[in-house]
Amino acid sequence: MSEARIKELQDLLNQYNYEYHVLDKPSIPDAEYDRLLKELMSLEEQFPALKTPDSPTQRVGGAILDSFNKVEHRTPMLSLGNAFNETDLRDFDRRIRQVVGDHISYVCELKIDGLAVSLRYENGQFIQGATRGDGSVGEDITANLKTIRSIPLRLSEPVSLEVRGEAFMSKKSFEALNAIKEEKGEELAANPRNAAAGSLRQLDPKIAASRNLDVYFYSIADVGETGVDSHSQGLDYLDKLGFKTNQERRKCTSIEEVIEFVQGWVEKRPHLPYEIDGMVIKVDSLDQQIELGTTAKSPRWAIAFKFPAEEVVTKLVDIELSVGRTGVVTPTAILEPVKVAGSTVQRASLHNEDLIREKDIRVGDYVIIKKAGDIIPEVVNVLPERRTGEEKEFNMPTHCPECESELVRLEEEVALRCINPKCPAQIREGLIHFVSRDAMNIDGLGEKVISQLFQEKLIEDVADLYKLTKEQLLSLERMGEKSATNLLSAIDVSKQNSLEKLLFGLGIRHVGAKAAKTLAQQFEAMDRLSTATKEELTAINEIGDKMADSIVTYFENEVVHELIAELKSYEVNMDYKGPKLVSITNSDSFFAGKxxxxxxxxxxxxxxxxxxxxxxxxxxxxxxxxxxxxxxxxxxxxxxxxxxxxxxxxxxxxxxxxxxxxxx
Structure with a gap:
């Protein structure tokens, strides 16, 4: 009797949950739902063996996690290229037609401003969910995703597949969260996107459960045996399986239709109950998607149209200079604090000297700022009519603000650059990059600790990290015995990283995380890569002339050879540890290149x-x-x-x- 009742309640509550959170058509009052859920929880406590992974009781949040495990995506989660105006969209359409011809259709969808997630189902059961991470590896947030009621724990068919979606927080839920935070005297969340991301990265699933998150699913990672042959058909199939997809989408047969649909949503955007920051346009045919292919970072068959950013006026009180790890000297505007697109802004990019001259930006000016792509603040223009005469012109220095070396402007570059390889700022920024999550991922070695170590002259290059002692670490401010031990352990663990992590960490110009993995897969060992010719490099699909030139130039530097030799002496791994590839140009395998x-x-x-x-x-x-x-x-x-x-x-x-x- 109890087993039958538990099964009946599970099925009923899953159906009511689907009606409420996916169809937005509740068939019973909330009080009745709560009563049935309470009955089910009581029965499952009495008969724990009958509690199933897809039971509605799994949505209330389970035990607190120690940490998030890493999840390697079977199909990479690529980022999208951006379009900001009608010309960009027409250029995208032209590139598509040059490859696949004129018989083409697009699917336009709202670009939800949230956190991309990937979910795996086996025989219709939800078994794992992960963040996007770096596109190749994300974090396992299954327990938190189970708390989102619009995510089906069991599908209408016993299929095995991986789906992609965007988790988000509605405007109403965001306001409720900040009301609670304000009442408790806590710092308010900056915007719904940050709030959603923070909620899903809580180690306590009960916190995620309390945040009323939602999700829209937008694709199947690998259509497999689904019979789906177009993106629009895939969305319909997701609807059939019980996933929540955004119905505000349109299939368009011309770029004119696409532009009309996009422009319509620029006006309607504020009236939605959730935040969107643009539109996504995808080629509908999966065969055409395959024919178009991808770059190292983005699919060629999709693009994100970014809405015009919100603009506000504030005062520019100073201009600071910073030196990046590649030596570029970047001016940054220091502003009177102002709220833009949901968050408070105090700094904004000025990019380079040419922009300051072109816009005649002066210290003390009132300026218009916006968030480029709703993310990075930048100065759009000045308001000269509000000048008092006390404003001061700004001149870029002739020498590096960090090391006093003369700055140069390389051919075809607008940026001023410090080319001193021993510039402290470049070394420090390079060290911070080397230990970052996508590079060597040395937990506990954040920007502050690196700066302390560098300031105390305990490290001068990345190899020095591997000869640090506990005594040296304990000499740092706020570094205790346990922290020092954990940090040394993390440094030691990083020695075993696969080659691509080291390659990305070294900061070779133009080589991002994705390209580093491609290079590691193709050459398998640092020694082989370091002697590669430009011809060998450009024979790889994703490596262009500029990147190839940069790699060859990097490994021609004697200082680089000395650094790699030193890292080897500290037993830092120099080999690729992932699935091996056979070089297509040299392989005698039947499958090479097919x-x-x-x-x-x-x-x-x-x-x-x-x-x-x-x-x-x-x-x-x-x-x-x-x-x-x-x-x-x-x-x-x-x-x-x-x-x-x-x-x-x-x-x-x-x-x-x-x-x-x-x-x-």
Whole structure:
């Protein structure tokens, strides 16, 4: 009796929850829902073995976590390129048509201002959710995501898939949160986006549960055997499975339709119950998406249109100079505090000397500022009519504010640059970058500790980090015995990082985290990469001339060779530890350079095992069949992908043929 009642209550409450939070059509009063939930919680306490992972009681928040585990995304979560005006959108459309022709349609969606998340379902059950992180690796926030009532814990079909969405906090929930914070005398949350992100990164799921977060799902990471062949069809399929998608979307058959839809939402934006900061425009056809491909950072088949930023007036009280890790001297405006787009701003970028001259910006001016892309504050213009005569012109220095070396302006650059390799500011900023999360990820070595170590002359370059002693650390202000021990342990652990972490940490110009991983996969060892020619580098899809020149120049520097040798002496790993790739230019593998599609059910290999083995042999494993597909591996119950491959005359193998080739 108890088992049947528990199952009945779980099904009822999941249905009521879906009606309320996804369909926005509640069929019972809140009090009745609460009564049934209380009954279910009581029964599950009496019979804990009958509590299931998809029970509605899992949404109230569980035990406090010690930390967040790392999750590697099976399909990378790429960022989007930006468009800021109609010309940018037309340029995007032109680039698309140059590759796939004129038969094209787009899907336009609202760009929710929240936190991107990825959720995995196995046989219809929600098993794991993660943040975007660096796009390749995120944090496991499953317990917190379960508290969001619009996320289904069980789907309407027993499918296995990974979906992407945007978690957010509504304007109403944000106001309620800040009212509570104000009552408690706590610092107010800056904006709904920061509040949502902070809520999902709480180690106590009960806090996340109290924040009334919501989510809209916008894509399937890998359509697999879903039969989906377009983005719009994928959104409809998500609706069918019980996911909450944003219905304010439109399929457009021309860029004119896209521009009309975008411009309409510029006006309607303030009336939404949640924040949006733009629109996302995607090519609808998945085959065309595959044909267009991606860069190291972004898909070529999608773009984010950013809405015009809010502008406000404030006074510029000073201009400060900072020297970055590449030696660029950047002027920053110090402002009288002012609220812009939901947060208080006191500093704004001035970019370079040319901008200051062009806009005739003076210390003491009243200026118009905005947040570029609603994120980075910048000075748009000055109000000369409000000048009193006491304003002062600003002149960039001729020498570095940190080391007094003469500043230079390199060819084709607008920035002034300090080219002294021993400039303290560059070294300090480089050290801060080296220990950051996306680089060597040395926990406890933040900006303040690095600055202290540098100021006390305990470190001069990144290699010095690996010879620090406990006695040296204990000499620092506010550094206790336990903190020192933990920090030394974190430094020691970082020695085992895979090569891409070290490459990114070294701060090679133009080499970001994604490019560092590509280089590590292709060359596998620091010694091989350090002797690579420009031709070898540009043979890699994602490496262009500028990046290749930068890498070659970096490794030609004798100081760099000495640094790497020193890091080796401290046993810092110099090899790639991820799934191995075979260089396409040199490989004798049958699969090198081929685009392969997996379909159907395999008996001896899982889909992920097959994918890993093929990628290790230089293949590109795609999610759907197109004219660029070289080979389809068809297992049992292969569906539409097999049919399409047959129609296009693409070579088709069985699982047995694949295994035979893998054994060679």
């Amino acid at each position: 685009t392969v599609v997996l379909t159907g059910k395999y008996e001896q290999l899982s889909r992920n095992e097959a994918k890993d083995k093929l990628e290790a042999l230089g293949a590109k494993v795609a999610g759907s069949v197109s004219k660029k597909t070289d080979l389809v591996i068809a297992g049992e119950d292969a569906g539409s992908k097999l049919t399409k491959a047959q129609e296009l005359g693409i070579e088709i193998w069985s699982e047995e043929q694949l295994l035979l080739e893998l054994q060679k």
